[in-house]
Amino acid sequence: MARVVVDVMLKPEILDPQGKAVHGALPRLGFEGVTDVRQGKRFELQLDGDLGDERLAQVHEMAATLLANPVVEDFTVRVEP
Amino acid sequence: MRIGVVTFPGSLDDVDARRAVRLAGAQPVALWHADCDLAGVDAVVLPGGFSYGDYLRCGAIARFAPVMTAVVDAAGRGMPVLGICNGFQVLCESHLLPGALIRNERRKFACLDQRLRIERTSTAWTSAYEAGQELVVPLKNGEGGYVADDATLDRLEGEGLVVARYVGPNPNGSLRAIAGISNEAGTVVGLMPHPEHAVEDLCGPGTDGLGFFTSVLQGVLA
Numbered sequence: 001m002a003r004v005v006v007d008v009m010l011k012p013e014i015l016d017p018q019g020k021a022v023h024g025a026l027p028r029l030g031f032e033g034v035t036d037v038r039q040g041k042r043f044e045l046q047l048d049g050d051l052g053d054e055r056l057a058q059v060h061e062m063a064a065t066l067l068a069n070p071v072v073e074d075f076t077v078r079v080e081p
Numbered sequence: 082m083r084i085g086v087v088t089f090p091g092s093l094d095d096v097d098a099r100r101a102v103r104l105a106g107a108q109p110v111a112l113w114h115a116d117c118d119l120a121g122v123d124a125v126v127l128p129g130g131f132s133y134g135d136y137l138r139c140g141a142i143a144r145f146a147p148v149m150t151a152v153v154d155a156a157g158r159g160m161p162v163l164g165i166c167n168g169f170q171v172l173c174e175s176h177l178l179p180g181a182l183i184r185n186e187r188r189k190f191a192c193l194d195q196r197l198r199i200e201r202t203s204t205a206w207t208s209a210y211e212a213g214q215e216l217v218v219p220l221k222n223g224e225g226g227y228v229a230d231d232a233t234l235d236r237l238e239g240e241g242l243v244v245a246r247y248v249g250p251n252p253n254g255s256l257r258a259i260a261g262i263s264n265e266a267g268t269v270v271g272l273m274p275h276p277e278h279a280v281e282d283l284c285g286p287g288t289d290g291l292g293f294f295t296s297v298l299q300g301v302l303a
Contacts, residue, residue, distance in 0.1 A: 017185065
């Protein structure tokens with residue numbers, strides 16, 4: 001069993017209205033000093049068997065094909081210990 | 082002429098689209114997301130709505146529906162395809178059109194009678210209009226902000242692939258006020274506003290939208 005986490009974020013140059021809404025709400029709740037908020041998605045994948053290079057390459061393919069839209073989003077893949 | 086209208090789980094405007102097809106004088110054919118073929122239709126409309134609940138990203142799951150394999154194949158052979166609203170999002174996710182649609186700039190769901198300017202008439206879906214013609218059709222979206230990188234936007238403008246632009250205040254933050262785009266051949270068109278809701282005087286702001294559906298009947302591509 002292996003656990004792989006894929007984080008998906010809008011590219012820095014893409015406007016993130018949800019992040020802006022959260023950013024706007026924080027001072028109203030008394031939380032000061034936050035200069036920016038970007039909101040993203042986190043996927044936790046459980047994989048059976050051993051996690052070799054080939055399997056990891058598959059996860060990258062999954063991320064680029066379905067989990068993220070590379071036109072507007074970046075993703076990172078990391079293996080959880 | 083037989084025009085297929087795909088129903089995905091969560092499609093809302095498939096019935097309106099079929100009605101618009103019929104009012105334009107074509108025969109509407111209901112297609113189901115799980116279909117593996119297009120029942121021999123001559124053109125396809127991907128309607129508005131919230132396919133698969135907009136889970137993951139708008140249009141992202143619909144892109145992998147069995148029927149979309151057939152739609153992408155047919156589009157590659159030159160079959161006219163019109164994606165409206167959620168259908169536009171599906172076309173972008175399918176890479177049949179460049180760019181993407183993201184959450185509206187002001188985070189509010191936009192619902193209004195929107196003025197548009199038709200900029201490209203040499204498409205399968207806009208040949209009934211005149212360049213520069215202004216229309217009023219309903220617009221209703223939460224994630225209708227059209228985005229693409231500058232190089233793509235410049236290419237769309239340079240090659241004249243912008244089909245329609247918003248007139249007046251930008252309703253959703255779309256870059257360069259883009260409301261709709263096409264592929265190079267003009268066979269595949271994606272549009273965020275809803276021409277199928279403007280095909281009868283009784284309902285909606287008028288009949289300005291009917292031209293999208295009569296255009297494809299003419300089958301004339303410049």
